[in-house]
Amino acid sequence: MKSNDKCDNAPKITRRDFVKVSSMVAALPLVGFKFSHAAGKSSVTPSPLATPVVSVVPTCSTFDCGGKCDIRAHVQDGAVIQITTLPDAELDPAMPVMRACVRGRSYRKFVYHPDRLKYPMKRVGKRGEGKFVRISWDEATTLIADNLQRITDKYGPASRYVHVGTAVSGGTFSGDTMARRLLNLTGGHLSYYHSVSMGNTAAATPYTYGVAASGNSLDTLTDTPLVILWGHNPTETIFGHTNHYFQQMKQNGTRFIVVDPRYSDTASSLADEWIPLRPSTDNALMDAMMYVIITENLHDKTFIERYTLGFDESSMPEGVPANESLVAYLTGAKDGVKKTPEWAEVITHVPAQTIRQLARDYAMTKPAALIQGWGPQRHNCGERTARGSTLLATITGNVGIKGGWAGGYGGIGNRKFTTGPEMPDNPVKQKISVMNWVQAADDASQVRPQDGLTGGEKLDSNIRMLFSLAGNYLANQNPDIHQAVKVLEDESKIEFIVASDLYLTPSARYVDLLLPETSFMERWNIGETWGTGNYLMLSEKLIEPPFESRSDYDWLREVAAKLGIEQEFSQGRTEKEWIAHIWENTRRAMPDEKLPTFEELQVTRRHLFKSAPFVAFEDNIRDPKNHPFQTPSGKIEIFSRRLYDMHHPEIPALSHYVPAHEGPEDPLAKEYPLQLITWKGKNRASSTQYTNPWLQEVQTQKLWINPADAERRGIVQGDSVRIHNNRGVTQIPAEVTQRIMPGVVAMQAGAWWQPDASGVDYGGCANVLSSARITALAKGNSHQTMLVEVVKA
The missing domain is CATH 2.40.40.20 (Barwin-like endoglucanases)
Structure with a gap:
């Protein structure tokens, strides 16, 4: 899409800034550099062949990636001319920082692209046509302030909504966060809960363990003889730390089995065996594995007796009818159907003998780790699949031990994060699932507690004003785009939509005001890992924003001024001062970690949390009396009375196989x-x-x-x-x-x-x-x- 498609009345745009950088790259010899490190920046001593002086700055992006790439930005005359990554000499085996993947090495082309948005623009055509005219920043912030006031006065603060924006969610400081701060200071906003990435797992696993986080640090798997990667594809999703450990384990003899309908790059690079199964039938395979393990007497009886509830009829909670236990279900005591490998083969298309061998391998290898990715839980049976892996881990005694894995990958429990910017209380107490926003914009009366509403029995208003900052969810990542677009096109529904981005994305075509955002190279931030790493990294402003690009915080501060709350909103801080403030608050919140000062961080560039290897639920297993599980029974709940009492056919208390909507049996x-x-x-x-x-x-x-x-x-x-x-x-x-x-x-x-x-x-x-x-x-x-x-x- 050409840049002149974006603005009907825009004058001819000079690309001098981009051409200047391109000519630099073409003319600059990228050989003969000698690197030295001082003051946190690598200086380059030019050889006789290279005269320009280049600063090499370690930094990271703040995209929604599996880790914060350590990228080395080569900066010359205010432009980034090259990107490299962490040199071998700086690798720390105790905590490998993520080296730049193919995405990280391509950031320069992303930042210096002729199609980047350049000016604030106002929609002039119908939503979706992508027709905009250039306006000034003063006009843009006045439009936002006026519409905020008008819509709030007419519909109340619950009519305002900030959508998920993942292109900045890898940093501690982001426009969507500060937009919520602004809204909370002016009466509040309708907020959402749930993670599109792994919210089903996070909601389901507490019914087994009491908490969502069930993953270990990967250094606990060094000597694990068997790893089953169930719908987990780190080689392509580029969780650099994961690949670092898995490749080491592979070289040391760990056997990998990949369960996935697709022979992914992870299967290609790691798998000793690939087991394809039909999507949404994971629980049938898990059920049959448990049938084999129990009927062949391979389960860990001591572990089950000491730590669990609901395995057999003798360990069921009071008041539950007979034949509701795991053993009763698997052996067909209630429905007359034994959950044999032959039963599962028909459903999953995995051969019965393969199922038997997989079950035996998992149960007889001590310890073993069954690690489930987030893909399988993004199905309408995803909650059952997530809990199913926790049951397998439980009956084989792989919970709370080094080399094992508790299943239901809900995140790593020992990672550290910054405190983030202070957030005033939100006076609007109702929350919707992130999946409810289209309904909340179309007809708020259709969003009820049974549909996902929390904090109230009904919504006070439809969504009338929406911010989409650094996100492409509205009309691209949203499930059922056509349903979403129908609501977005109706201007009687959402009356004012603001977006900021670097490009005219499909979602940006459906907004009323389109603002040119800065890239991570043009602002200050702190990168936070959410994969398996455990470090914080400074993301420094390296270059000035091109054309009229402004950071979200910058223009939000101007909006706050027009609403009369600038000092309350900004606390008088610049963007960099906010980052310094957040860092110092984090230092005070973690006195034992001995974080460097912000001045020192600008030298060291990152802080590694060299904590001891972490095993989820280790204390609960070592000392159950003083560390009971956070479930109603204080035990691992194979059978969940809380789920049983919901009386919902799609939420079985044992998380067994139920045919999925739009699954193979539909x-x-x-x-x-x-x-x-x-x-x-x-x-x-x-x-x-x-x-x-x-x-x-x-x-x-x-x-x-x-x-x-x-x-x-x-x-x-x-x-x-x-x-x-x-x-x-x-x-x-x-x-x-x-x-x-x-x-x-x-x-x-x-x-x-x-x-x-x-x-x-x-x-x-x-x-x-x-x-x-x-x-x-x-x-x-x-x-x-x-x-x-x-x-x-």
């Missing part, structure tokens, strides 16, 4: 016989960096289809194919490959939606096909569960 499969899944690719973080031409060369958007399914449809390699269901159509080339199992097709997530006049998408955006159905327990996303048909275009 009658809809007769019309749409293929299950579509998506994966997170190595060339972008969700949809971020989609337009980066370097990364488009890394991986192109194609539909993976098995040769058997392709032949049945007359499809050959490279054919353009139409993937469709009753929600939408997308058309992209076919990749005919044995790397996807029969009956399943796959495409990379995060492609930008590119519809033609008839609504057919040519970008390969899976969200035109996905569903907005929410999960039963968490009220979370289930967009991975979708049935489709594929035809040759």
